[in-house]
Amino acid sequence: MLKASSDSESKPGEDDSPAAAALKCAFSLMQQRIISNPSDMMGILLFGTEQSKFQTPDERSKGGLAYPHCYLLADLDVPSAEDVKRLKSLVEDEEESKSLLVPSKEPVSMANVLFCANQIFTTKAPNFSSRRLFIVTDNDDPHTHDKALKSAAAVRAKDLYDLGVIIELFPISKPDHDFDRSKFYDDIVYRSSPLDPEAPAPLAPTVKPSLAKDGISLLHSLLSSINSKAVARRALFANLPLELGPGFKISVKGYIIFKRQVPARSCYVWLQGEKAQIAKGVTTQMADDTSRxxxxxxxxxxxxxxxDQVAFTPEEIKKVRNFGDPVIRIIGFKPLSSVPFWASVKQSTFIYPSEEDFVGSTRVFAALQQKLLRDEKVAIVWFIARKNAAPVISALVPGPEQLGDIGEQVMPPGMWLVPLPYADDVRSNPDTTLIQAPDSLVDMMRTVIQQLQLPKARYDPQKYPNPALQWHYRILQVLALDEDLPEKPEDKTIPKYRQIDKRAGGYVIDWGHELEDQFRAWQKENGPRTSSAKRSAPDESAPPKKRTKPSDGVESGDGPNSINDNDIKQHYSKNSLNKLTVPILKSWMENKGLSTSGKKSDLVERVEEYFENK
Structure with missing residues (x-):
């Protein structure tokens, strides 16, 4: 992946120029991608700079320079710790960055820039299926009066697209001028087409410059925009048929949008030798009795x-597990209100149309999604994700498009496969006698909740990263880059107690006083609550019950978990040991000297073995 950062016509002495913010964005993005996608290749190419640094092997031997005002800051390769250190020093050292980000006095040829990117891709990553060029610039018309250079740049862009390289534009508006794509970049960056699965995502919105002159707003805007484009689209299943009726199918792809991140261990390292080495694991199956x-x-x-043990061949196992070919088959429709929020018991899957198997799938998919949204309906489907997978009854719920704060697409329009629970998965609530809260308490609590609302009443999980995972990555970064060990991890999930107390502390105290007053008033009307069932005192004159030593016959004692051998044997003969509770099984097994460890299935298996061997 090549990150192209443009040095615009900003003055060298201006702090936090768009070019400097783009470098900071590249540094932050490189740190993220090393962790999330460690095998991806990244590079940084500056254009429009006074200095030049890019030569092919032939040009090095001849001493020539074919790409003036193009500075290859980081060659396209898997980022190493040294690359991150070098970019970090450039970002933190203002003098070095100012000396490098000096704009050229003459305009740079965009055809040369795109051809330079072409050379980098073809020499460094010729066999990569996904190659993307990110262009960050604030110059919307680099060739105002030269149509020949415009035409040459369009030809070079077409060559990149023919090679499978997707160009993404991240325009930056100036305080006195809004970026206009129609002047030049509409001929360079192709807009996405729903019929082209390899087409790029919709163009990013124009990023506004920072008004505070510190570059923070600009940096955050760039990071947000580039992150939305840089996320790899890896399908959970590809080209699965969505059957709307007999003989009427379209193809869709499925994605897991929300997934818990955990530290990924890519290898094991052996540290007992002179130097650390990567260990290779080997698994060997051995017999318990002979160790063969x-x-x-x-x-x-x-x-x-x-x-008895009933053995099956691999072919027979496949037949037993086969419920048909993978498919999403619509079997009916229900109102959206018939699927409550608690019905989502497992992870949902986001599906999106694909044109690879059935041409026209996008149009049919869009029509179904819009119809379900308009009528507030859901489709009930028979869902088999892959071969030999168990079928799942799911609800196909339509989802609208969601945009971010600066207009970038956070969630595309599509549909969600929500697995529905079976009857055994749904448990009824316990019967409890509830006391209805008075209106005064409800009104006061409503004020407390309003004071604790998040901005825009929306929870954004991206703003609250997993502190344990981030601490793990931070330690890896410290060890790789030889940085100072931080004192404590940054935990954004810790509530802001002072702000909560300032905003809602007084209302909470008032609500507590009102609750106490209302409770006392309720006690006066209804009296103190007492338990209706009173325990009877034990009869001290009665002798205590004794447990006699168990024999092979009936277990003595009258405890709630007591059971005799005849009952256990009847359950064994009827193959209904699973109906007994765990305490009863353990009580009987303790009297027989059997082990009571493990799950209920283990207990049942030991009881069965006891009667088989007897």
Missing amino acids: TIEKAEIKKAYKFGG
């Missing part, structure tokens, strides 16, 4: 039935 190595052909899968 078992070959794969000797292993068979079996199920226990009636005390």
Whole structure:
């Protein structure tokens, strides 16, 4: 992936220019991508600079320079710790960045810039399926009076698209001038087409410059825009048929949008030698009794039935697990209100149309999504994600497009596959006698909730990263870049107690006083609450019950978990041991000297083995 950062015509002495903000954005993005996508290649190319630094091997031997005012700051490669250090020093050292970001006196040829990017891609990443060129600039018309240079740049851009390189534009508006794409970049950056699966995403909105002259707003805007484009689109399943009716199918792709991030261990390192080495793991199956190595052909899968092991061949296992080909089949429609929020018991899957198998899938998919949104309906579907997967009854819920604060697309329009719970998954609430809160308490609590509302009444999970995961990555960064160890991790999930107390502390105290007054008034009307069921005092004159030593017959004692051998044997003969509770099974097994560790299935298996061997 090549990150192209433009040095615009900003003055060298101006702090936090768009070019400086773009470099900071590239540094932050490089740190993120090293963690999230460690195998991706990245590079940084500056254009419009007074200095030049890019030569092909032939040009080095001849001493020539084919790309003037193009400065290859970081060659296209997998970023190393040294690359991050070099870019960090450039970002933090203002004198060095000012000396490098000196704008050229003559305009740079955009055809040369695009051809330079072409050379980098073809020499460094010729076999990569995904190659993207990010252009950050505030010059909307680099060739105002030269149509030949405009035409040459359009030809070079077409060459990049023919090679599979997607160009993304991140325009920056000036305080006195809004960026106009129609002057030049509409011929360079192709707008996305719903019929082209490889087309780039919609163009990013124009980023406004910072008004505070500190570059923070500009940097955050750039990071937000580029992050929305840089996220890899990896499908959970590709080209799965969506069957709307008999013989009427379209193809869709599925994505997991929300997923818990955990530290990914890519390898094991052996530290016992002179230097650290990557360890290679080898798995070997061995017999329990002879410790003999078992070959794969000797292993068979079996199920226990009636005390016997029933073995199956791999082909028979596949037939048992086969419920049909992978498909999303619509079997009916329901009102959106019939699917409550608690019905989402598992992770949802986002689906989007694909034109690879069925041409016209995008139009049909869009029509179905808009119809469901307009009528507030959901489709009930039969969903098999992959071969040998168990079928799931799911709700196909339409989702509208969501835009961010600066107009970037946060969530595209599509539909969600929400797995529905079975009857056994739904539990009824316990029967409790509730006391209705008076209106005064409800009104006062409403004020408290209003004071604690998040901005725009929307929770953005991207603003609250996992503190444990970020601390893990921070330690890795410190060890790789030889930085100072931070004292404590930054935890943005800790509530802001002072701000909460300032905004709602007084209202909460008033609500507590009102609650106390209302409770006392309720006690006067209804009296103190007492338990209706009173425990009877034990009869001291009655002798205590004794537990006699158990025998092979009936277990003695009258405890709630007592059961005799005849009952256990009847349950065994009827194959209904699973109906007994765990305390009853453990109580009987303790009297027989059997182990009571493990789950209920383990207990049942030990009881079955006891009667089989008897």
